[in-house]
Every structure is written in structure tokens, then in C-alpha cells.
Amino acid sequence: MAENTDVVVIGGGYAGVMAANRLTQRGDVTVRLINPRPTFVHRVRLHQLVGGTDAAVVDYQEVLAEGVRLVVDSVTRIDAAGRGVELASGGAVGYDYLVYAVGSGSADSRVLGAAEFAYPIAGLEEVQRLLPVLDAAPASAAVTVVGAGPTGIETAAELAEQGRSVTLVCGGVLGPYLHRRGRRSVAGRLAVLGVKVVEGPDTQVTAVTRDAVRLADGRELSSAVTIWTAGFGVPDLAARSGLSTDALGRLLTDETLTSVDDERIVAAGDSAAPSGLPLRMSCQAAMPLGARAADTVLSRLTGEQPETLNQSFGAQCISLGRGIGIFQFGNRSDVAVWFHIDGRLGAKMKEAVCKGIVKHLADEAHKPGGYSLHRMKGGAGRQKALEAMSAEAPVGVERVS
Incomplete structure (x- = not known):
């Protein structure tokens, strides 16, 4: 009788679901996906939840393979030596292999008053906390969005399109990430929507109060509602479990996504730091990394050498309200180039990407092993960076006993 292999996947986001689905292509593999909530969060639509144009959640039945057992719980500790995980409910689950895909969330801000008066929106529960505050604020109330990456830009545009008075503090x-041409396009659209963009040197936020935001240059901006989108952090589960991490807390792995401490643990998504050179935190990286992590486990089960990371990027897309967007092209090393598509076509392309994400996951659930984007040839930039790192000092590693 064939021996069964138990695989536990921690985290039910883009990387975790992709990995779990892909692992079901072998009938002798039992897959458990541990996630703290019973629904899949379509994170790239959270800004739409803020604006009231999308629920940003999908039923797991739509994206998760039937062979994957969903365990609604949180992992409090990984016992690598005992090959098990401890759960918040008090139970424990053993494993033969572990996929670490805990994702990312809002970074802990050290800005005075931010924890008390600002509203981060990197997670579903954070947005749900913000919504009644926005509903209670008059339409004319000043809303300040801190952080001018994709989440900040998209959130500012959604709220401004509703008629809100929005300031975006960069x-x-x-x-x-944008090329200067793409940046001009985004700035123009935000201006049409009435968003006041505050950018340049010394525009970092130094303090947040109940009704204002203070900047490094001494300015104080009125703000009835302050939304925080500046930076991402990762859960400290790996560090708390005594595994090697980078300075941010991402699990340190080799180029096959295998933990440097234990070949039975592989990582994927925002919480992975392959060779100490993590990829940009994004869905665009998470799903291919999930597929690569699953392939690493499957290769080990067949006694084959796992393939190394070969990540390819293509673009970054940003919605600017419901009808306008920008599709900023980049090279395979994830550097923006001069070419972009904006306007209504840019919005349609962004929407196609959002729908395509769910389709990719659903397709892998119905036909595990079919996803292949992680096999596209990446740019030369990563290999050059790895060679440069190997010629210098060893990568920094943090371990917690």
C-alpha cells in the first residue's frame, strides 16, 4: 500500500491556495489549508471594498480544490523538529511537508498617533473597521490617504470618485514603481478627480492626531479620517518558531523556496525571502511562488531535484476609479519601462487581471498542474544580484530561540 504524505499549507491567500490546489495532483498527498477565516480575500479589490464597489471576498468553493481540507484556525507556532503546527484553538496538526504562505499585512507604524488614529487597510478586518468610520463622516469631511503606492492611489481615487475630499500624502x-510617463498620467487623473497630491522631500508623516496629519516639513493637514497604506509587514510566526528570517521577518529560503533550516519547509508569497532577496510583494509574485513551492514538494516526493526560482514580471496595473486605469509595463526584472496603457482601456486591462486571478486559482483547483506562468523565463537582474551578493558578505539572518 502506497504511503500517504501529509502537507500543511499555512495561509489561504493567493500563494497558499495556488500551492494547495497544485499539490492535489497526487492522490497519495493529503493537503490541509489552515486559514483564520472561512472565505478567500481577494486582496487586490480591498480598495473597492473601501469605496463600496466590491465585497473583495470569494467563496473558497470557487477557488479551492475539493481535495483540500480547509481548517479555519490560526497557527501559533511551528514545531519544525516535531513536524507539527500548534493552533490557536488548542489543537495541533502534524505534517510531512509544510508550505509557509502567511502573506503580509500592514506594517507596524512607529509614527506618533498612527496606531490610535489612522486606519490601515491591508486586511479585510482592517477595512471592515474603517467602513463605519467613513459612513459616519460627512461627505465634505477631509480624508487623508497616507502612502502613494498602488493601494494608496487606488483608495484615494475610489473615494474621490464618490465626491469625498481626499488628500494623498506620498x-x-x-x-x-511607475515610469515618469506613467506617473504623469496618474497625476493627471487624480487631479481630474480632485485629489490633492502632497509629494516631494519632507512629506513624510511625523504624527497623526484625531483631526490632523503632520508632515516633516512642518505642515499640518486637516484630516477627519486618516487611511494608512504606507508599507507592509509580515507575521512573526517564522521568527517565533525559531526559524531563520530576514530583517523584516520573512522566512529565509534558498532558490527552490526551501527553508535554510529544514528541507521539509518551503515558503511562498510575501512571507518568503529566497536567498535573502525577496520579490516585490504582490499577487503577481505570490501565485507563481505558490506554484513553485508546490513543485518543490512534489519534486522531493519523486526524488527529483527541485527547480530553482525563475520569476518573471510584466507590469503593474492600477485602477483610478471605476472607469479609468493604467497598465504600466515593466521588463522581466520588474523595472518599469516607458510604455503604458491608460484611460478606459487601462481600466479594462486592470479588471481583466483581477478576474484572471480568480480564474487562475479556479482552473488550478479543477485541473491541478495546469498553471505554468511560474515557468516563464525571468529577467537577468535577479541572477546578477545573486552573483553580486555571493561576492560580498553573507546574507543577514535573524534567528529567534
Whole structure:
């Protein structure tokens, strides 16, 4: 009788669901997906939940393979030596292999008053906390969005399109990833929507109060509702479990996404730091990393050498309200290039991407092993960076006993 292999996947986001689905292509593998909520959060639509144009959740039945057992719980500790995970409910689950895909969330802000008076929106529950505050605020109330990455830009645009008075505080440059041509396009659209963009040197937020935001240059902006989108952090589960992490707390792995401490643990998504050189936190990276992590486990089960990371990027897309958007192209090393598509076509392309994400997951659930985007050839930038790192000092590692 064939021996069964138990795989536990921690985290039911883009990377975790992709990995779990892909692992079901073998009938002798039992897959458990542990996630703290019973529904899949379509995170790239959370700004739409803020604006009231989408629920940003999908039933797991739509994206998760029937062979995956969903365990609604949280992991409090990984016992690598005992090959098990401890649950918040008090139970424990053993494993033969573990996929660490805990994702990312809002970074802990050290800005004075931010924890008390600002509303982060990196997670579903955070947005749900914000919604009644927005509903209670008059339409004319000043809303300040801090952080000018995709989430900040999209949230500011959604709220401004509703007629809200919105200020977007960049803390530097608007849309850091964008090419200067794409940045001009975004700035123009935000201006049409009436968003006041505060950018440039010394626009970092130094303090948040109940009704204002203070900047490094001494300005104080009126703010009845302050929304915080500046930066992402990762859960500290790996560090608390005594596993090696990078400075941010991402699980440190080799280029096959295998933990440097234990070949029975692989990582995927925002919480992975392959070779100490993590990819940009994004859905665009998370799903291919989930597929790669699953392939690493499956290769080990067949006694084959797992393939190394070969990540390819193509673009970053940003919605600017419901009818306008921008599709900023980049090279395979994830550097923005001059070409972009904006306007209504840009919005349609962004919407196609959002729908395509769910379709990719659903397709992998129905036909595990069919996803192949993680096999697209990546750019030369990563290999050059790895070679440069190997010629210098060893990568920094943090371990917690």
C-alpha cells in the first residue's frame, strides 16, 4: 500500500491556495489549508471594498480544490523538529511537508498617533473597521490617504470618485514603481478627480492626531479620517518558531523556496525571502511562488531535484476609479519601462487581471498542474544580484530561540 504524505499549507491567500490546489495532483498527498477565516480575500479589490464597489471576498468553493481540507484556525507556532503546527484553538496538526504562505499585512507604524488614529487597510478586518468610520463622516469631511503606492492611489481615487475630499500624502514620490510617463498620467487623473497630491522631500508623516496629519516639513493637514497604506509587514510566526528570517521577518529560503533550516519547509508569497532577496510583494509574485513551492514538494516526493526560482514580471496595473486605469509595463526584472496603457482601456486591462486571478486559482483547483506562468523565463537582474551578493558578505539572518 502506497504511503500517504501529509502537507500543511499555512495561509489561504493567493500563494497558499495556488500551492494547495497544485499539490492535489497526487492522490497519495493529503493537503490541509489552515486559514483564520472561512472565505478567500481577494486582496487586490480591498480598495473597492473601501469605496463600496466590491465585497473583495470569494467563496473558497470557487477557488479551492475539493481535495483540500480547509481548517479555519490560526497557527501559533511551528514545531519544525516535531513536524507539527500548534493552533490557536488548542489543537495541533502534524505534517510531512509544510508550505509557509502567511502573506503580509500592514506594517507596524512607529509614527506618533498612527496606531490610535489612522486606519490601515491591508486586511479585510482592517477595512471592515474603517467602513463605519467613513459612513459616519460627512461627505465634505477631509480624508487623508497616507502612502502613494498602488493601494494608496487606488483608495484615494475610489473615494474621490464618490465626491469625498481626499488628500494623498506620498511621503516622497507619487507611484514609486511607475515610469515618469506613467506617473504623469496618474497625476493627471487624480487631479481630474480632485485629489490633492502632497509629494516631494519632507512629506513624510511625523504624527497623526484625531483631526490632523503632520508632515516633516512642518505642515499640518486637516484630516477627519486618516487611511494608512504606507508599507507592509509580515507575521512573526517564522521568527517565533525559531526559524531563520530576514530583517523584516520573512522566512529565509534558498532558490527552490526551501527553508535554510529544514528541507521539509518551503515558503511562498510575501512571507518568503529566497536567498535573502525577496520579490516585490504582490499577487503577481505570490501565485507563481505558490506554484513553485508546490513543485518543490512534489519534486522531493519523486526524488527529483527541485527547480530553482525563475520569476518573471510584466507590469503593474492600477485602477483610478471605476472607469479609468493604467497598465504600466515593466521588463522581466520588474523595472518599469516607458510604455503604458491608460484611460478606459487601462481600466479594462486592470479588471481583466483581477478576474484572471480568480480564474487562475479556479482552473488550478479543477485541473491541478495546469498553471505554468511560474515557468516563464525571468529577467537577468535577479541572477546578477545573486552573483553580486555571493561576492560580498553573507546574507543577514535573524534567528529567534
